[in-house]
Amino acid sequence: MSRKAGGPTSEESSKSARTRERILDAAAHVLSRKGYAGTRLGDIADQAQLQAPAIYYYFGSREDLIEEVMWTGARRVREHVSETLDALPADTDPMDRICAAIEAHLHIELELSDFATAVIRNSGQIPEHLRTRQLAEEGEYGKLWRTLFRDLDNAGDLRPGLDPRVAHLLVLGAINWAAEWWNPKRDTFDAVVRNAQSLVRHGLSARSQLIEPDEQTGSRPPRKRTRRTP
Amino acid sequence: MSRKAGGPTSEESSKSARTRERILDAAAHVLSRKGYAGTRLGDIADQAQLQAPAIYYYFGSREDLIEEVMWTGARRVREHVSETLDALPADTDPMDRICAAIEAHLHIELELSDFATAVIRNSGQIPEHLRTRQLAEEGEYGKLWRTLFRDLDNAGDLRPGLDPRVAHLLVLGAINWAAEWWNPKRDTFDAVVRNAQSLVRHGLSARSQLIEPDEQTGSRPPRKRTRRTP
DNA sequence: GTCTATATACGGATAGAC
DNA sequence: GTCTATCCGTATATAGAC
Numbered sequence: 001m002s003r004k005a006g007g008p009t010s011e012e013s014s015k016s017a018r019t020r021e022r023i024l025d026a027a028a029h030v031l032s033r034k035g036y037a038g039t040r041l042g043d044i045a046d047q048a049q050l051q052a053p054a055i056y057y058y059f060g061s062r063e064d065l066i067e068e069v070m071w072t073g074a075r076r077v078r079e080h081v082s083e084t085l086d087a088l089p090a091d092t093d094p095m096d097r098i099c100a101a102i103e104a105h106l107h108i109e110l111e112l113s114d115f116a117t118a119v120i121r122n123s124g125q126i127p128e129h130l131r132t133r134q135l136a137e138e139g140e141y142g143k144l145w146r147t148l149f150r151d152l153d154n155a156g157d158l159r160p161g162l163d164p165r166v167a168h169l170l171v172l173g174a175i176n177w178a179a180e181w182w183n184p185k186r187d188t189f190d191a192v193v194r195n196a197q198s199l200v201r202h203g204l205s206a207r208s209q210l211i212e213p214d215e216q217t218g219s220r221p222p223r224k225r226t227r228r229t230p
Numbered sequence: 231m232s233r234k235a236g237g238p239t240s241e242e243s244s245k246s247a248r249t250r251e252r253i254l255d256a257a258a259h260v261l262s263r264k265g266y267a268g269t270r271l272g273d274i275a276d277q278a279q280l281q282a283p284a285i286y287y288y289f290g291s292r293e294d295l296i297e298e299v300m301w302t303g304a305r306r307v308r309e310h311v312s313e314t315l316d317a318l319p320a321d322t323d324p325m326d327r328i329c330a331a332i333e334a335h336l337h338i339e340l341e342l343s344d345f346a347t348a349v350i351r352n353s354g355q356i357p358e359h360l361r362t363r364q365l366a367e368e369g370e371y372g373k374l375w376r377t378l379f380r381d382l383d384n385a386g387d388l389r390p391g392l393d394p395r396v397a398h399l400l401v402l403g404a405i406n407w408a409a410e411w412w413n414p415k416r417d418t419f420d421a422v423v424r425n426a427q428s429l430v431r432h433g434l435s436a437r438s439q440l441i442e443p444d445e446q447t448g449s450r451p452p453r454k455r456t457r458r459t460p
Numbered sequence: 461g462t463c464t465a466t467a468t469a470c471g472g473a474t475a476g477a478c
Numbered sequence: 479g480t481c482t483a484t485c486c487g488t489a490t491a492t493a494g495a496c
Contacts, residue, residue: 015461037264161425162429169411172407174404177402177407199430202433283473
């Protein structure tokens with residue numbers, strides 16, 4: 001709505017640019033915890049260790065600041081996952097690429113960035129006019145995932161009966177939701193990644209056929225399973 | 231924080247009780263779309279077709295009203311899924327019970343209730359003191375799912391390598407997140423249910439082994455993989 | 461660049477008429 | 479039971495000192 005403030009916008013790291021970063025980080029932190037309407041400039045200022053009016057030297061308005069958090073969050077997720085995929089050997093098979101994307105997405109979501117969780121938790125509540133740049137990023141990110149699933153399908157390894165679009169949204173949901181429950185004191189990050197990959201790999205693959213036990217062959221002892229230690 | 235207003239609280243459907251329901255429904259509607267901090271009594275009043283101060287005849291405060299929405303949402307989800315499971319034949323196998331729970335959860339989340347989405351979207355942003363009753367309900371609901379997974383495990387049908395707790399949270403995430411993207415104009419409700427059930431069934435089952443293609447047996451035509459378009 | 465002081469708007473809550 | 483009028487706390491944003 002309002003115009004950019006006169007403050008520096010470039011990406012060099014002058015003192016001024018670093019203060020701007022501090023404010024942006026603080027805004028992502030507060031936004032991810034309090035939600036859009038609950039995000040107060042006062043809380044952001046506390047987190048960034050300055051007074052609220054100082055924010056206006058760097059951002060034109062509260063809305064401008066929040067808009068930039070959402071866009072930055074969407075962009076960083078896409079870039080991180082995209083770069084991870086680009087770094088894979090050229091002959092990596094489609095399912096392994098999907099598993100790599102799952103790990104990369106979880107990594108930036110759970111370990112790297114308040115920006116990612118700010119986006120995940122607030123996309124549904126933020127006014128449309130603040131989401132233009134974010135939506136463009138998410139469109140690109142959606143393309144990336146559609147390509148991963150299309151490649152799996154083209155390789156003949158997407159199980160018949162699964163719709164690529166719906167399946168991709170369910171998978172993304174499973175990992176996005178991890179931000180709501182993951183507690184590093186209960187589960188290691190690696191445990192979450194391994195479970196998600198295992199679930200998805202077997203859930204999607206056309207090679208994952210359910211073996212009918214037909215008659216009780218008795219070949220499998222009914223195990224009493226002990227708790228896994230991660 | 232504040233006490234209940236003197237208004238009727240029982241579940242009979244006098245005119246008064248129905249007005250109270252209308253306000254509660256309106257609050258769930260607004261809460262699920264605007265978020266906790268963004269939920270205005272004025273918006274709730276508009277939705278319920280009365281003026282804001284009238285709300286205070288039925289609820290002691292904005293917080294009391296929101297607390298009841300969250301509790302009601304959590305309770306309805308648990309009751310709906312629980313009743314669905316109870317109605318299954320006693321010999322239904324564990325995986326089929328999980329699939330039935332998935333359908334029931336999706337059903338109340340996507341088709342029946344703003345209360346469910348209000349809970350899903352706001353649990354992370356609402357102050358703790360408004361969540362006591364909701365958390366108790368969710369504890370019970372968690373037990374229900376843990377039982378489903380434990381039964382699957384005890385039947386020897388939870389694939390080794392999956393942690394029952396993590397797997398159950400990933401599954402619940404996949405279906406909770408559907409509220410963020412499902413559009414009845416794009417996908418039928420049944421399509422979402424079928425994809426989710428298929429993904430989970432193959433993703434969890436110990437009987438779902440990946441068949442290694444080792445050598446190209448020629449049984450599957452090697453479909454051409456198209457290059458990604460940026 | 462960052463602060464204190466303050467103008468202005470908005471939303472929850474209450475008083476009291478009907 | 480539901481309304482109109484209003485009080486009051488809080489939040490964004492601006493003015494202007496340093």
